[in-house]
Amino acid sequence: MSSKKPLMTRIVIAFVLMTAVFSGLFSLSIVLIVHVVEEHLVTQGMQDELAAALHSLSAEHPLRLMPGTRLYSDGARFGKANIPARYADLEPGFTEVLKGGRAVYAFTKVLDGQRLVLVKEQDSFEARERTLFTVVLVGFVLTVLGALAFGWQVARRVMVPVTQLAKQVQTLDDPQMHLRPLAMDYAADEVGQLASAFDSAFSKIREMLEREQLFTGDVSHELRTPLMVVSTSCEVLRQTELTNEQLEQVVRIERVTLEMRNLVQTFLLLARGNSTEASSEERQDLAVIAERQYRYWQPAMADKGLAFDLVVEAEDSVGYNAVYLSRILFNLLQNAHRYTDFGEVRLTIGNGWLRVEDTGQPIPSAQHSAIFDLFFRGEGAVGDGLGLGLSLVKRICQAKGWSVEVSTKEPRGNCFLVRLAPA
Incomplete structure (x- = not known):
């Protein structure tokens, strides 16, 4: 899962994936259990039906089979040899055989050297089985969709404090104005710890800015006095008799002093930000x-x-x-x-x-x-x-x-x- 996706999306994806895995395993287990129970029940039923048929034949009673059931043999003891080719090589026991796209159950038994094959049509049972599989599939899909909707709602509720904290941090234009701790608005959980971390960071930033402003303000004020003295001295010198070369040097000093004063004033205003002096x-x-x-x-x-x-x-x-x-x-x-x-x-x-x-x-x-x-x-x-x-x-x-x-x-x-x- 990409870590660049929004946290809310990652929560929903994780919730849906977890639900899909467990729901899929549960659905597969249902299908497997149905198949095992089906094979066991059908084997037992066909074995009992074959035993009843053999008992009727040995007692020379008319052979009575359930509707959709056929009995085949390869010897004269139980009638003429009439095993179809598709059932002739089946192993003894229960076997599911496809016949024209339909499932047919066959139970093979070897008795006194003769092979007996009891074949039973299972259209109704297969229909119920398909219905069961459809229900399981639909249930799986609905479970995943339900997990998506439920996970979205849960993620939204979980993300409410995180989103609120993010908005509070984004709206703090000036860390110096952030005096009320953010952690006061949150429980003592992971979000509360994150808010406390922001409070600590803002506190350090505020202290750093205050030190910067104090330093810049002090330096600016300390530099103003000597620069004013230099500027005044230049004005006094210009009123005296100077050679052209000396006058040129005085003018140069005046220009540099003026730029120094402007630079000091710039730093002072930047340090004070939107203060009254800066706005005036x-x-x-x-x-x-x-x-x-x-x-x-x-x-x-x-x-x-x-x-x-x-x-x-x-x-x-x-x-x-x-x-x-x-x-x-x-x-x-x-x-x-x-x-x-x-x-x-x-x-x-x-x-x-x-x-x-x-x-x-x-x-x-x-x-x-x-x-x-x-x-x-x-x-x-x-x-x-x-x-x-x-x-x-x-x-x-x-x-x-x-x-x-x-x-x-x-x-x-x-x-x-x-x-x-x-x-």
């Missing part, structure tokens, strides 16, 4: 966020000799979480800039979606899913990245109910498509 973050139009990222990456693309275009195919007036969407665009454009050596990078936005295309080395189709895994770096990876950028993009999309997918362009390049839902 600034919302902006997709076009505004895309334009800001376009201006940010335009110099870097130009320095590498890449054409960089922003295409607006349709207006989108829905406000999105600026921190999350900025991080998605930043990581996708950073990935395109890092892995595109020549050609172009294009950022296209529409109503509820955005697309980043490049002419870099195509990502093998076998890695389209794996590239969003944490710490995954595909073949030909360059730079000092750790494989966190695309993983963070996927994590943000999962948190917001968005989706991200990648496809390969012909003849060269990749396309990342993000479908957005209203924040």
Whole structure:
């Protein structure tokens, strides 16, 4: 029995198979008993009838046989030799002989060197026997069908708590909100043990998430202060007299500091989930966020000799979480800039979606899913990245109910498509 079948189906199949085996054995035993009893009774009856016939012949009384019964012999003592060929070679005792498709019982006996064969038609007995066999067969089929119906009902009742537990587990969107133990709703049986196991697993997940949130929140808050100091210092430095080279370095520090602050803010929001602070973050139009990222990456693309275009195919007036969407665009454009050596990078936005295309080395189709895994770096990876950028993009999309997918362009390049839902 395949273990991939639903548990309810396996229970029904096991119940029906067990019933079919025992019912079949019982039916076969009835048939066997009827056959043995039939042979015994018929043998005894024909033996008595043959003895009565021989007694009548020895007393010179008229031979009287039951209707449908014939007596044959091969010697003159009991009449002329008249044994038909089909009965001539029968062994002494009871034998069932087929005659024209009908069963005939023959009892053979050798007396004083002469063979006697008593033949008896058994049409009525065979009819009753066929009726009995039909009843047994119908009973077997009805028993199996009854077992199927009964097994289905039993399986449904058995599976009720299992199905209920599965629905409870599936509806738990947030393990942190699962405070009431599932085991309280079930008896102390196997299902109750399974519910207790789920409770234990949810408890461990809840503790792990709480530790993660505390760690991420603490780290984010601790990093905000030094980043603010760096940013303020850069503003102060820009107000002083600096050479062009020094000013360029200050601007660079400001840009990196800003990205660090945005990254810290992203991790903080992800750690807090649907908290009040996360829901109150600034919302902006997709076009505004895309334009800001376009201006940010335009110099870097130009320095590498890449054409960089922003295409607006349709207006989108829905406000999105600026921190999350900025991080998605930043990581996708950073990935395109890092892995595109020549050609172009294009950022296209529409109503509820955005697309980043490049002419870099195509990502093998076998890695389209794996590239969003944490710490995954595909073949030909360059730079000092750790494989966190695309993983963070996927994590943000999962948190917001968005989706991200990648496809390969012909003849060269990749396309990342993000479908957005209203924040």
